[in-house]
Amino acid sequence: MNRRVVTFHYTLRDPAGRVLDTSAGADPIVYLEGAGQIIDGLDEQLRALAAGAKSRVQVPAARAYGERDxxxxxxxxxxxxxxxxxxxxxxxxxxxxxxxxxxxxxxxxxxxxxxxxANHPLAGVDLTFDVEIVAARPATAPELAHGHAHGADGTGHCQ
Ligand SMILES: [Zn+2]
Structure with a gap:
């Protein structure tokens, strides 16, 4: 499967509906699919979404920050x-x-x-993301080689 570089906005809520984090009002997130740049459970579910899509994505704790230990x-x-x-x-x-x-x-x-x-503050928490896919494009060869996105248009610097 061809891997994409995806740009998206999100609002993250806990099971009580409280907003834990959001990209609203800031730059959207840019990541390379399957590279561990965002949590696995979100990465997997965003693969089904094309540019322009808005969706609610549920990620159980085990696929997000893990269960509490x-x-x-x-x-x-x-x-x-x-x-x-x-x-x-x-x-x-x-x-x-x-x-x-x-x-x-x-x-x-x-x-x-x-x-x-020492548990992650979000360990054991099922997460709900409201996402909007701003853009999605095929990853470039350097991005695939490095294992991360080089900005929304592929010309950005390495992080
Ligand atoms: Zn790089």
Whole structure:
């Protein structure tokens, strides 16, 4: 199958209908199909849509950010945290200076112990995307070689 570069707008909602994220008012998303640039469950379902299509796409948690893993919730001592100052429930920070280090969320504070949740904030959440396909074109050879889109028209720089 020929892979496409797709440009689309989206609004993401949780099962209660709350808007979690949207591209409205910003640039649309541009991605290469099957390259892991967007979540798998959305990538798969957008393949059926042509330019101009508007659709509601449901992506179960398992095909989005995964199910919640209870083992990712751990209690540690406050003084083991790489964070100075006050902590409160809901605070998020990276566990390391490495920019790819996991993000953890403070879910409980009990004296000098803190409970951290390293699950993705959207783990276990079924997602609903309202999408509009702005454009879709065949991927170029350099895009296929690099595994990512080079902008809406294929002439953009590598990210
Ligand atoms: Zn590139």
């Amino acid at each position: 209870p083992a990712q919730v751990q209690q540690i001592r406050r003084d083991q945290l790489p964070v100075d100052g006050e902590l409160k429930i809901g605070d998020q920070f990276q566990t390391d200076r490495d920019q790819h280090a996991p993000i953890v969320t403070v879910v409980a504070i009990d004296g000098d112990h803190v409970t951290l949740d």
